[in-house]
Amino acid sequence: MKLINNIILGVLTFGLLYSCEREETNRSNGPIYQKVLFQYEYINYAWGKQHEGLLIDSSGDVHCYNLPQTWNFCDGYGSITASAMDENLAATDSICFRIDKAELVTMFDLIHNASKGPLTQPEHRMSDAGARIYSAYQYDPIHRAYKMFIIKQIGDFYIDNRSPEAELLYQWLQTINSEI
Numbered sequence: 515m516k517l518i519n520n521i522i523l524g525v526l527t528f529g530l531l532y533s534c535e536r537e538e539t540n541r542s543n544g545p546i547y548q549k550v551l552f553q554y555e556y557i558n559y560a561w562g563k564q565h566e567g568l569l570i571d572s573s574g575d576v577h578c579y580n581l582p583q584t585w586n587f588c589d590g591y592g593s594i595t596a597s598a599m600d601e602n603l604a605a606t607d608s609i610c611f612r613i614d615k616a617e618l619v620t621m622f623d624l625i626h627n628a629s630k631g632p633l634t635q636p637e638h639r640m641s642d643a644g645a646r647i648y649s650a651y652q653y654d655p656i657h658r659a660y661k662m663f664i665i666k667q668i669g670d671f672y673i674d675n676r677s678p679e680a681e682l683l684y685q686w687l688q689t690i691n692s693e694i
Contacts, residue, residue, distance in 0.1 A: 546572040546618070546619065546622050547572075547653070547655075548572060548651065548652075548653030548660070549571055549572055549596070549599065549600070549603075549653070550569055550570070550571055550572075550599050550603065550651055550653075550660060551570050551571065551572060551618070551621075551622055551625070551650060551651060552569070552570040552621070552648075552649070552650050552651070552683070552687060553567060553568065553569050553570070553647070553648075553649045553650075553651070553662070554567050554568050554646070554647070554648055554649075554687055554690075554691050555567035555645075555646070555647045555649075556644060556645070556646050556647075557644050557645050557647075558642070558643070558644025558645070558669075559644070560641075560642035560643075560644060561642065563581065564581075564644065565579075565580075565581055565582065565585065566578075566579060566580040566581065567579060568606075568610070568611075568690075568691070568694065569602065569603060569606060570613065570618070570690075571603070572618075572622075573615075574612050574613035574614065574615055574617075574618045575609045575612055575613075576609065576610055576611035576612065576613065576690065576694065577603055577606035577608070577609055577610075578606060578607055578608055578609075578610035578611075578694060579605060579606040579607050580607060582602075582605040582606070582607075583605065584601070584605055585602060585605060586598035586599070586601055586602055588662045592661055592662045592663065593657075593659050593660065593661055593662070594659060594660050594662065595658060595659050595660075596653070596658045596659060596660065597658075599651075599660055610694050611690065611693055611694050613690065621682075621683060621686055624679040624680075624682055624683055625650045625651075625652060625679075625683075626652070627677060627679040628650060628663070628665065628675060628677050628679035628680040628683055629650070629652055629661075629663045630677065631675040631676050631677025631679065631680045632675075632676045632677070633664060633673055633674070633675055633676070634672070634673055634674045634676065635673075636667075636671040636672070636673050637671065637672045637673075638670065638671055639669075639670070639671070639672050640669060640670050641670060642670070643669040643670050644669050644670065645667055645668070645669040645670060645671065646667065646668045646669050647664065647666075647667045648664070648665040648666045648667070648683070648684050648687045648688075649662050649663060649664050649665055650662070650663060650665055650683060651663075663675070665680045665683050665684050665687065666680070666684045
């Protein structure tokens, strides 16, 4: 009987500790467990330096930037460390827009399937147009890094993510960009 009571007590204690840990995680960021979700970026060096865009964080704040003094770009594999991303957030000019949390969660839920979408080969279409890049991020807590994937790139080279989720994200990001 004592063994059964100890087992029940152990299971209850584990359940209580596990639920408290999950509750604390959810309380800090809601159902979204990464800080930065989306980015729009325009870069062009053809006729002077142009670098502007926005980062959307997990609270729905849209952080805008224009010619930041310092900026960390993703490496050749599309990765950027969490600390480098935090530096980028700190280098933004302002919070220029706010997104409703329910809408943001809906868009966040599209990231996983959109990240698996096939990308078209880069197609050269223009010269001196730079690049307008719509992207999303997936956070890897083990490596404390974000993995960027392209939703769509327009400009000198076109790249299109062919997943239906990526198309929805592109339309949504264009709407937000036009609001700003």
